[in-house]
Amino acid sequence: MNFNFSFFQLVKPIKWHLMLGLFLSCIAALSNFGLLFLSGWLIASAAIVGLTGIIAVQAFNIIVPASGVRFFAITRIVTRYLERVITHDGALRVISLARKKVYECLIPLTPAGLVNKRGGDLLGQFVSDSENIANYYTDALLPFIRALCCGIIFIVTFYFFLPVAAFSLAIAFIMAVGLVSVGVYGCSYKYICHILESRNSLQADLGEILRHFGELYIFKVIDQYFKKIQTAQKSIDQSRLMLDCIESVAKSLITFIMMICVIAVLFQASNAHHDIGLNAAEIPMLVLGVMAAFDVILPLPQACHAHIKARLAQKRLQILSNAGKKKQSSRVINSVSSSTCLVFDKVQFSYPHNPRMILQNASLTIKQGDKVAIIGESGTGKSSLINLIFSFYPIQAGEIKFAGESVKNLNTDNLSSFITVVSQDFHLFSGSIMDNFRLIVPDATENEIYDVLKIVQLDDFVKQLPKNLHSHIGNNAIELSGGQAKRLAIAIALLRKTPWLILDEPTDGLDQQTKYTMMQELLKLYADKTLIIITHETSILFLMNLVFSLENGCFNKVIMDDYKK
Numbered sequence: 001m002n003f004n005f006s007f008f009q010l011v012k013p014i015k016w017h018l019m020l021g022l023f024l025s026c027i028a029a030l031s032n033f034g035l036l037f038l039s040g041w042l043i044a045s046a047a048i049v050g051l052t053g054i055i056a057v058q059a060f061n062i063i064v065p066a067s068g069v070r071f072f073a074i075t076r077i078v079t080r081y082l083e084r085v086i087t088h089d090g091a092l093r094v095i096s097l098a099r100k101k102v103y104e105c106l107i108p109l110t111p112a113g114l115v116n117k118r119g120g121d122l123l124g125q126f127v128s129d130s131e132n133i134a135n136y137y138t139d140a141l142l143p144f145i146r147a148l149c150c151g152i153i154f155i156v157t158f159y160f161f162l163p164v165a166a167f168s169l170a171i172a173f174i175m176a177v178g179l180v181s182v183g184v185y186g187c188s189y190k191y192i193c194h195i196l197e198s199r200n201s202l203q204a205d206l207g208e209i210l211r212h213f214g215e216l217y218i219f220k221v222i223d224q225y226f227k228k229i230q231t232a233q234k235s236i237d238q239s240r241l242m243l244d245c246i247e248s249v250a251k252s253l254i255t256f257i258m259m260i261c262v263i264a265v266l267f268q269a270s271n272a273h274h275d276i277g278l279n280a281a282e283i284p285m286l287v288l289g290v291m292a293a294f295d296v297i298l299p300l301p302q303a304c305h306a307h308i309k310a311r312l313a314q315k316r317l318q319i320l321s322n323a324g325k326k327k328q329s330s331r332v333i334n335s336v337s338s339s340t341c342l343v344f345d346k347v348q349f350s351y352p353h354n355p356r357m358i359l360q361n362a363s364l365t366i367k368q369g370d371k372v373a374i375i376g377e378s379g380t381g382k383s384s385l386i387n388l389i390f391s392f393y394p395i396q397a398g399e400i401k402f403a404g405e406s407v408k409n410l411n412t413d414n415l416s417s418f419i420t421v422v423s424q425d426f427h428l429f430s431g432s433i434m435d436n437f438r439l440i441v442p443d444a445t446e447n448e449i450y451d452v453l454k455i456v457q458l459d460d461f462v463k464q465l466p467k468n469l470h471s472h473i474g475n476n477a478i479e480l481s482g483g484q485a486k487r488l489a490i491a492i493a494l495l496r497k498t499p500w501l502i503l504d505e506p507t508d509g510l511d512q513q514t515k516y517t518m519m520q521e522l523l524k525l526y527a528d529k530t531l532i533i534i535t536h537e538t539s540i541l542f543l544m545n546l547v548f549s550l551e552n553g554c555f556n557k558v559i560m561d562d563y564k565k
């Protein structure tokens with residue numbers, strides 16, 4: 001997959017829609033110019049004719065220019081309305097394309113590429129970077145292209161009436177655009193960088209505070225955190241203030257350049273009136289024309305900021321996606337049979353940035369139908385095995401194979417249709433019990449759900465709830481106990497009906513009776529399938545037919561007699 005965040009590549013599917021918005025925006029700007037330009041001429045002509053005498057008044061044809069003024073006025077209203085509709089619709093389409101692209105970029109990074117990222121940081125990046133890329137169209141590209149296209153037409157129009165005035169307008173435009181692109185760009189860059197980075201980390205801090213408010217409060221460190229947030233917010237506000245100042249100064253300077261241009265054109269037009277007989281009515285027309293022409297230049301400082309934001313967003317996403325780019329493998333397996341095995345063959349593994357070897361020449365074979373327990377001291381690397389089976393992290397030596405294929409060559413989606421995992425840090429979504437089941441298995445029936453709930457000993461509990469399966473479990477399953485949440489996660493996994501199931505600490509937080517009954521039910525359900533549990537719970541080991549202990553990076557087969565009931 002190519003993670004190129006080029007804006008133009010991104011918007012290819014809607015390029016004609018965006019072009020239409022651009023065209024309408026130019027027509028609206030030209031109509032505005034035409035309206036003021038022609039109005040200037042009409043008002044001045046009417047005044048001059050009025051002063052000249054009754055015959056001139058009668059000879060003056062006001063109908064055509066008045067119709068022109070009305071035409072431009074109506075065109076301006078209609079095109080501005082259509083422009084708003086089309087460009088904002090375009091911006092929404094761009095944002096959905098940008099979000100999809102950012103999402104596509106983040107997914108292959110999970111989890112290895114994101115271990116050093118905080119959730120809030122990522123969310124901030126997902127929201128703000130995709131929005132900044134999407135806003136590039138309305139806030140940066142459109143104003144610049146409109147200024148360029150309309151600017152050329154304005155200068156040509158001026159040239160038609162008075163070449164020297166066209167020259168003055170062109171110089172004024174170049175100065176104003178130069179000021180924006182060099183001055184505003186140069187001065188604003190560091191403040192925008194600072195805002196984007198600080199805002200993301202501020203969001204991440206806020207998210208952490210909200211999630212762990214209770215602990216922080218008990219440990220009496222909440223004030224410390226608040227101070228940190230206040231300091232970060234203050235520095236963001238300062239940068240925002242600086243950006244506002246830069247924008248205001250730039251707009252004032254553009255207005256100043258416009259006024260100089262107005263005076264120059266007034267002077268040149270007056271001279272031309274005396275020297276070459278330029279129509280007197282054309283003097284105010286050209287002056288008003290300069291003012292109208294600058295309407296397309298005034299939004300440029302803001303457009304420049306939008307351009308910087310989009311560039312930074314593009315750069316950050318590119319860095320993120322390059323950091324953990326993982327080739328999506330294409331090999332698939334079609335089915336498993338009684339001879340299917342999961343093999344760890346002399347595997348060596350350590351996490352990136354962590355020199356400690358987790359596995360050292362570790363070998364293990366688990367056959368289809370085995371009921372395996374993996375035990376070992378805390379921190380020996382039991383949970384890490386899941387990361388390796390799904391190739392979330394690369395191994396340094398050896399090979400891990402499933403159904404004869406090296407897992408690094410297997411497509412992760414394909415592998416997960418044969419192996420389901422309930423990890424230690426499983427997640428339940430905010431919503432009802434039913435929502436959580438249907439998210440994983442959309443067509444799950446109530447009967448099927450109750451069947452798996454029975455296996456994990458949760459059916460009675462759910463039946464007692466006021467809304468049964470439709471009861472809400474709260475954010476992070478806060479309305480369930482730790483043991484209930486774990487069992488619910490296992491029940492959801494069971495509904496996937498995959499031939500291999502790996503459960504990390506399935507009996508955590510359960511009383512002896514529930515532990516035992518649930519394990520027996522699980523083993524009954526998985527009689528012909530493969531069940532692997534990672535556990536510290538020795539009281540259930542006698543139920544399994546193979547127990548391996550992970551010690552010093554190697555698997556050792558445990559003699560079951562030690563664990564007989």
Ligand SMILES: Nc1ncnc2c1ncn2[C@@H]1O[C@H](COP(=O)(O)OP(=O)(O)OP(=O)(O)O)[C@@H](O)[C@H]1O
Nearest residue numbers: 115351352354358377378379380381382383384385
């Ligand atoms: N993403 C990671 N990056 C770097 N090191 C990691 C990462 N995940 C785990 N580790 C390290 O790998 C080691 C093994 O962790 P793992 O969670 O696999 O142990 P475990 O045997 O499952 O422990 P427990 O029984 O306490 O759950 C730990 O020392 C941990 O610090």
